Amino acid sequence: MSHEELMGLIIALGLGLLTGLQRETVKSSIAGIRTFTLIALMGYLTGLLATWWNSPWIIAAGLLSLTLLLLIANYIQGKQNSFDVGQTTEVAVLVIFLLTAYLSQGHQAFVIVVGGLVAVLLYLKKPLSAFASKLGEKDLRAIFQFVAISLIVLPVLPNETFGPYRVWNPREIWLMVVLIVGLGLAGYFAHKWMGKTRGTLAAGLLGGLISSTATTISYARRCKETPGLALVAVFVIAMASAVAFIRVIVEIGIVSSASAMQMVPPLLIPAAILFGMGWWLFRHIRSDESPEVPEPSNPAELGSAFTFAALYALVLLAVAFAKDYFGQTGLYAVSFLSGLTDMDAITLSISNSVNQGRMEAGGAWKYIMVAGLANLIFKGVLAAFIGGKVLAKKVAVVFGVAMIGGVVALLFL
Numbered sequence: 177m178s179h180e181e182l183m184g185l186i187i188a189l190g191l192g193l194l195t196g197l198q199r200e201t202v203k204s205s206i207a208g209i210r211t212f213t214l215i216a217l218m219g220y221l222t223g224l225l226a227t228w229w230n231s232p233w234i235i236a237a238g239l240l241s242l243t244l245l246l247l248i249a250n251y252i253q254g255k256q257n258s259f260d261v262g263q264t265t266e267v268a269v270l271v272i273f274l275l276t277a278y279l280s281q282g283h284q285a286f287v288i289v290v291g292g293l294v295a296v297l298l299y300l301k302k303p304l305s306a307f308a309s310k311l312g313e314k315d316l317r318a319i320f321q322f323v324a325i326s327l328i329v330l331p332v333l334p335n336e337t338f339g340p341y342r343v344w345n346p347r348e349i350w351l352m353v354v355l356i357v358g359l360g361l362a363g364y365f366a367h368k369w370m371g372k373t374r375g376t377l378a379a380g381l382l383g384g385l386i387s388s389t390a391t392t393i394s395y396a397r398r399c400k401e402t403p404g405l406a407l408v409a410v411f412v413i414a415m416a417s418a419v420a421f422i423r424v425i426v427e428i429g430i431v432s433s434a435s436a437m438q439m440v441p442p443l444l445i446p447a448a449i450l451f452g453m454g455w456w457l458f459r460h461i462r463s464d465e466s467p468e469v470p471e472p473s474n475p476a477e478l479g480s481a482f483t484f485a486a487l488y489a490l491v492l493l494a495v496a497f498a499k500d501y502f503g504q505t506g507l508y509a510v511s512f513l514s515g516l517t518d519m520d521a522i523t524l525s526i527s528n529s530v531n532q533g534r535m536e537a538g539g540a541w542k543y544i545m546v547a548g549l550a551n552l553i554f555k556g557v558l559a560a561f562i563g564g565k566v567l568a569k570k571v572a573v574v575f576g577v578a579m580i581g582g583v584v585a586l587l588f589l
Contacts, residue, residue: 188276191291192216219273223280321476326354341496352524360475380412384419391416392555396563410570411457418450431527435537442585446578491521515547516554522547
């Protein structure tokens with residue numbers, strides 16, 4: 177036996193033991209730890225025989241034999257009143273057999289990943305079932321709209337550049353839409369998972385994932401109605417704004433990973449300040465002041481997706497135009513105006529320009545920083561107008577310190 181075959185055998189036995197252990201803990205009547213281990217061994221040996229004798233029909237025969245055994249076992253168990261009609265174990269048996277047969281061809285990394293995923297899915301039955309039970313019509317619509325956006329619309333779009341300055345590529349533009357909608361959807365379902373009453377910390381974190389601007393408006397209104405919630409409101413607004421910076425950093429890492437180390441560190445300064453001040457505020461909030469996390473809107477609405485696509489395309493053109501006609505000053509102006517209401521479009525545009533070599537990474541982060549500071553100004557104005565003087569003063573202090581940090585970074589880094 178070669179070293180590769182020995183390693184394959186060890187991996188097959190490990191997958192069988194892992195999957196069987198999980199099935200044993202739930203007292204499966206069809207297959208437990210020993211049966212799964214033997215099935216994994218059977219699959220691996222069947223794959224080896226098929227390779228040695230150059231006959232893939234051996235694997236087909238093994239799969240058919242295993243299927244017949246499962247049918248017989250189900251028939252016998254079906255005579256018992258306590259029989260569970262679920263087919264999870266049976267499907268897992270067939271998957272492990274096929275994986276270990278495929279393992280004999282040397283695809284160890286693939287088999288380990290898929291086998292581990294199978295074991296995790298089996299283990300997460302209760303959490304997944306609990307999560308699914310919370311899904312309503314609105315949630316299912318969000319899921320299928322995201323599927324439409326990412327798996328139906330994206331593949332059919334042409335991967336060609338056109339338009340002024342040749343900055344528009346339909347597939348790349350829509351890929352950014354998929355990224356932003358995906359991040360929003362993650363926040364949406366995090367809210368679903370955590371529930372409405374996990375307190376102020378959840379409100380701030382989820383608010384930043386979903387929309388820091390919408391969170392600012394929501395809590396400013398609450399503060400207007402209940403002035404005693406001013407401390408809670410400023411904490412949530414600060415945390416949501418900090419997470420918004422982290423979200424921007426994630427976007428940079430995805431779109432321009434090669435240049436992320438040059439662009440990300442300065443952006444951590446306002447984020448760290450906001451997190452630090454948020455933590456100080458959190459320590460002064462009474463537990464009875466914790467509000468419910470507001471219900472977020474569906475981030476996968478097609479109208480919102482098309483709106484962001486149009487906004488992103490417009491920002492791409494504005495960046496190219498400003499760079500061509502006005503140079504650095506024009507780019508700062510575009511970044512400031514774009515960042516007032518949305519940091520995503522300018523972040524993705526700048527990151528994409530860096531990734532394609534149209535802009536130097538060393539200075540590109542400054543445009544994103546300007547957009548971030550503009551966004552803080554806009555949210556501060558919203559908080560002041562909607563929430564009143566008390567909230568305005570507190571938000572001004574928090575955002576003011578964060579903006580000082582950002583300006584210092586712009587001037588000296």
